[in-house]
Structures are given as structure tokens and as C-alpha cells.
Amino acid sequence: MHHHLPATRENLHGHFSRELAAVLTIDPGDIVTFQCLEGNWALEPNNGVEYQRKHMERRDGGLDSGHALTGPVFIRGAQPGRVLKIKIETLELGDWGTTFVGGWPSDWNKKLCVEEKGIFMTWTYENGIATNQFGHQVRTAPFMGVMGMPVNEPGIQSTIPPRLTGGNLDCKELVQGTTLYLPIEVEGALFSVGDGHGAQGDGEVCSTAIETPMEAVTLSFDVVDFPFRRPVAETPAGWVGMGIGATLDEAMLDAIEVMAELMNWLYGYDRLTAIGLCSVAVDFRVTQVVNEVVGVHGVLGTDSIKRI
Numbered sequence: 001m002h003h004h005l006p007a008t009r010e011n012l013h014g015h016f017s018r019e020l021a022a023v024l025t026i027d028p029g030d031i032v033t034f035q036c037l038e039g040n041w042a043l044e045p046n047n048g049v050e051y052q053r054k055h056m057e058r059r060d061g062g063l064d065s066g067h068a069l070t071g072p073v074f075i076r077g078a079q080p081g082r083v084l085k086i087k088i089e090t091l092e093l094g095d096w097g098t099t100f101v102g103g104w105p106s107d108w109n110k111k112l113c114v115e116e117k118g119i120f121m122t123w124t125y126e127n128g129i130a131t132n133q134f135g136h137q138v139r140t141a142p143f144m145g146v147m148g149m150p151v152n153e154p155g156i157q158s159t160i161p162p163r164l165t166g167g168n169l170d171c172k173e174l175v176q177g178t179t180l181y182l183p184i185e186v187e188g189a190l191f192s193v194g195d196g197h198g199a200q201g202d203g204e205v206c207s208t209a210i211e212t213p214m215e216a217v218t219l220s221f222d223v224v225d226f227p228f229r230r231p232v233a234e235t236p237a238g239w240v241g242m243g244i245g246a247t248l249d250e251a252m253l254d255a256i257e258v259m260a261e262l263m264n265w266l267y268g269y270d271r272l273t274a275i276g277l278c279s280v281a282v283d284f285r286v287t288q289v290v291n292e293v294v295g296v297h298g299v300l301g302t303d304s305i306k307r308i
Contacts, residue, residue, distance in 0.1 A: 014064030016150040016157040022074035037068040039195035045096035066159030071192030078189035083226035094213035145195030152185040238301040251296040259298040
């Protein structure tokens with residue numbers, strides 16, 4: 001069955017929680033098309049001169065303090081210990097996007113010395129090219145920054161840091177055609193999506209990408225048994241394993257572990273062999289450095305799979 005979730009007030013929230021009521025219940029094998037606001041809850045683009053613009057009204061108490069997410073969706077048969085399989089069928093960009101560069105207090109902006117003064121870039125799309133008001137152009141490569149579920153803990157969970165159950169992964173490899181696998185910790189999974197990006201470089205170093213509304217994010221869902229307890233994806237570029245940590249060293253070690261596990265699962269390699277092949281056949285990339293915890297992802301490319 002194919003369901004549709006528009007970005008209406010009753011379908012939007014800005015936190016994860018195992019107590020959050022689902023707005024849709026589906027069966028494994030179903031497809032859902034989500035409409036998503038820009039992650040910052042904006043209803044219109046910047047005018048190229050000032051920061052102020054119309055936003056969807058947020059609720060108090062931290063309920064909408066994070067990204068604007070559409071959901072959550074309850075998937076029948078999704079139980080803790082199993083894995084949610086999400087196929088990214090299609091991604092349809094909205095009409096505009098924004099990149100904010102400095103101008104607000106944060107630990108990261110302080111390190112970059114851009115707390116006091118900032119700029120923003122407002123983007124439009126045409127024929128796969130994003131153009132900003134300064135004339136800069138980049139190719140669009142849309143993906144969703146946030147796809148995830150709550151962990152099995154009480155209370156409000158911020159949308160900012162990624163977790164083992166997904167969330168704000170900000171991995172630019174998760175494009176159309178990708179299948180993402182996320183460990184389930186709560187009954188029904190309670191999956192939500194948001195934070196559309198028109199394009200992003202690895203790292204997302206100014207804290208934002210091209211932040212954009214998404215007219216249609218079409219995902220299909222299944223519940224499977226899968227041996228990984230970290231986010232893993234099969235993408236057009238190859239297999240991707242995602243590591244998360246307080247430092248890049250920790251995230252790198254986490255990513256190596258998941259890639260070694262992945263190569264054992266794919267090819268039966270023992271740990272030493274897998275780590276050795278990680279060193280010669282896997283590209284490790286900085287996913288993002290701006291979401292309270294940092295990310296590193298390994299990419300075992302399709303050509304690498306053929307070689308080994």
C-alpha cells in the first residue's frame with residue numbers, strides 16, 4: 001500500500017521520543033511519500049538581504065526545538081533487536097534552499113571565528129544545478145539529513161546528534177536508490193524523516209548544507225534480521241558503514257569496526273583480513289563534524305567489491 005504524509009502541523013515534530021504518538025501505521029512492504037519542511041521550519045526562502053522569514057509555529061517545551069521532521073510512522077512487526085530496512089525510492093526537491101554561514105553562537109562557530117558576523121546563501125534549482133544569489137553554482141545531489149528512530153530511553157531526545165538508530169546522520173551517500181538499515185530499539189520503530197539537503201560536501205563544515213524543503217520523499221519499508229547494530233547502507237556508490245563518536249578518532253574506529261563486520265558478512269573474511277582490506281579497498285570519509293558527535297563513514301565501492 002502507498003501512503004502519503006503531508007507536512008501539516010499534526011504530522012510535524014522536532015524531537016525523537018518513544019512516547020511520541022505515531023501519525024501513521026503501516027505494514028512491512030508499504031511505501032510512504034513524505035512531504036518535508038526545510039529543517040529549520042521555514043516556509044519561504046530568504047530574500048537575499050535579511051535572515052527574517054516566515055516559519056511554521058513551533059510548540060514549547062523542547063517538542064519542536066530540533067529539525068522539522070515528518071512522522072513518526074509505526075511499522076507493524078518492528079521489534080527491538082530487528083532492523084528497519086528503508087529503500088529510498090525517489091527524492092523530489094522543493095524550489096529553494098539556504099546555507100547559513102556563521103553569525104550565531106556555537107562551539108563550532110567559535111572555533112572558526114565566525115560567531116559575530118555571518119552570511120547566508122539562498123539557492124534556486126534548475127536542471128540539476130543550484131545557483132545562489134552570488135552566482136555560485138553546484139550540482140544538486142539531494143539526500144535527507146535526518147532519517148531515524150528514537151532509542152529506548154524516556155523523555156525528549158534531541159534531533160541534532162546522530163545515534164545508532166539513525167537520526168541526523170548527514171551522510172551525503174544516502175541518495176535516491178539507497179537502501180538504509182537501522183537497528184530498532186522501540187516497538188513499531190517510530191520512524192521520522194526531515195532535514196532535506198540539495199547538496200552537501202563531506203563534513204558539512206559550516207553547520208549547514210543547502211537546507212531545503214522536500215516536495216516528496218518516497219520510502220519503502222521492511223523489517224528484517226540483519227547482523228549490524230550500527231547504521232549501514234547499500235548505495236549506488238557501494239556499501240557504506242557509519243561510525244559515530246565524540247572525536248574523529250573514536251568515529252574512525254567505529255567505522256572500521258562496522259566495515260570489518262560488513263566484509264565478514266559479505267565475504268566471510270576474518271577480522272584481520274577484513275581490516276587489511278579496509279586499508280587498501282575502503283575509503284573512509286568525514287561525514288560531519290558539527291552535530292555534537294562526529295561521524296566517519298567507510299565506502300566499499302562497487303569496483304572494490306569486484307576486485308576483492
